[in-house]
Amino acid sequence: MEFLRKAGTRLPSTSSKVVFMNGSLFVVFLALASYQPVAVADIPPRPMSWPGDDGKTVEVRLGIYLIEFARLNSRDETFDVTGYLDVSWVDPSLALKPGEPSHGVRRFSSHAIYRPELGFVNAVEPQAEHQGDVYVDDGGRVSERLRFAHKFSSNLDLLRFPFDRQIVSVRVAPFEPFASNLELVVDPAKVGKSSTASVTDWSLLGIDATIRRVDPTDHEDVEFVLEVALQRRYTFYFWRVMLPMILMVCASWATLWFEIPNIQPQISTGVSVLLSMVTFNYSIDFSLPKVHYLTFFDKFTLASFLMVLAVIPLVTILHLLSLRGQFVLATKLQRLSRMAFPVAYFLSLAIIVFVTLG
Secondary structure, three states: HHHHHHHHOOOOHHHHHHHHHHHHHHHHHHHHOOOOOOOOOOOOOOOOOOHHHHHOOOEEEEEEEEEEEEEOEEEEEEEEEEEEEEEEEEEEHHOOOOOOOOOOOOOOEOOOOOOOOOOOOOOEEEEEEEEEOOOOOOOOEEEEEEEEEEEOOOOOOOOOOOEEEEEEEEEEEEOOOHHHEEEEEHHHHOOEOOOOOOOOOOEEEEEEEEEOOOOOOOOOOOOEEEEEEEEEEHHHHHHHHHHHHHHHHHHHHHHOOOOOOOOEEEEEEEHHHHHHHHHHHHHOOHHHHOOOOOOOOHHHHHHHHHHHHHHHHHHHHHHHHHOOHHHHHHHHHHHHHEEEEHHOOOOOOOOHHHHHHO
C-alpha cells in the first residue's frame, strides 16, 4: 500500500469500497431473481429384464471351488468349508445389438440386473458370505462369483467308525418364484478344489458334482449337489485307543495264573483293570460320535469290557470250588480258562471285523 502511494496511485476510499460491495450484491440478487430452472423430464429407471419371458427356460450353470476345510465333526455330523460358488446364465437383454461396438467384459452391480436367487440348502450356521459384482460378455453371458464360509450338515454313515469313508455334500437350490423356469447345469470347469485344501484327520479322495431331484416325482424340484469323498485316518484310534484297550484285556488274564486260594490279588487285579477301562473310555469320549446305533468301535469296546468283567465271576467260582474241596476241578477249570479267554476274545474281535467291516 505504501509503495502505491509513493508511486502516485490513487486508492479507493472506504466509502467507495462500501458502494462497490453493495452494487455487487445487488447484481447478484437480480441474477438470482431472474433465474428460471430448466424443466427436465423424469426418466423412468430401466425395468429389470427376466430372461425367461414367454415361457423360456433359463439355463443356469453352477460350480463350486473349495478353498479350505476347517473341520469335520462326527459328533454332530457337520463340517466347515470355505469356497467359491460360480454362477453363469445368458440374459438376451444384455447382449450387444448388431453394429454396437464391443468394449470387452462389462461390469454391473448385482442389484442392477436379474440374477437367480440361490441358497445353500444344508447350511446350518452361515458364517460369512461376500457377493461381488457381475460380469457380462458381448453375447449376454452373465458370470457371478460368491465367496462363502459356512457350516454344513451332512448325514454320516458311522457304522465302520473309525475305519469309515464318508461322502459329505454341499447342496445349492433356487428359492425364487421362477425356480421352475430355471434349468440347473453343472459347469465342470468351475468344479474343483485348491491344492492346499485338506481336512484334519481325513484324506480327501475326490470331488464330484451332480444335479439331483429332491422329489423323484417332481421334475422341477432339483438342486446342485457337490459331493466330497473322504477317508478317515485311523492311526490315532488304533495306536492310542484300541491297542491300549487290547493290552488291558490281556492284563486282566493275569488273574488266571495266581494260586486259586489267593482270591484277594485275583479280585483286586480284575477290578483294577475294569476301573482302568472305564476311566479310559471316559477320557476318549470327546472323540467318539454320538449315534443311535453301534459302530465298529462300540462293538469292540463292548467285547473288551465284557471280557474283563467275565474274569471276576470266574475267579469267584474257582475260589468257591476250592473251599468246597473240589480243588482238582477248580484247577482244571483255571487251566482251561487260560486258553479259552484269549481264544474267545480274539475270535469275537474277528467276528466283529468280519460282520462290520467285511
